[in-house]
Amino acid sequence: VYPGMGNQVLIICFVVVVIGGIGSIKGALVAALLIGVVDTFGKVLAPAASGVLVYLLMAAILLWKPDGLFKAG
Numbered sequence: 222v223y224p225g226m227g228n229q230v231l232i233i234c235f236v237v238v239v240i241g242g243i244g245s246i247k248g249a250l251v252a253a254l255l256i257g258v259v260d261t262f263g264k265v266l267a268p269a270a271s272g273v274l275v276y277l278l279m280a281a282i283l284l285w286k287p288d289g290l291f292k293a294g
Contacts, residue, residue, distance in 0.1 A: 237249055240282050248292075248293075
């Protein structure tokens with residue numbers, strides 16, 4: 222155990238919530254699946270850029286739909 226142990230997971234969780242739409246369970250599920258696919262294909266096709274692809278996906282979705290994929294409530 223060391224300080225900052227779960228920081229990378231926490232950041233990915235934040236990205237999932239933002240992409241899915243804050244407060245939307247369905248949006249979080251879709252965003253988690255989308256990020257998982259993008260991250261996996263990124264590690265296979267371009268290992269050096271796999272971490273960046275998740276943030277590029279987040280930027281593209283937020284430019285397209287600023288409230289996330291699904292609005293809450």
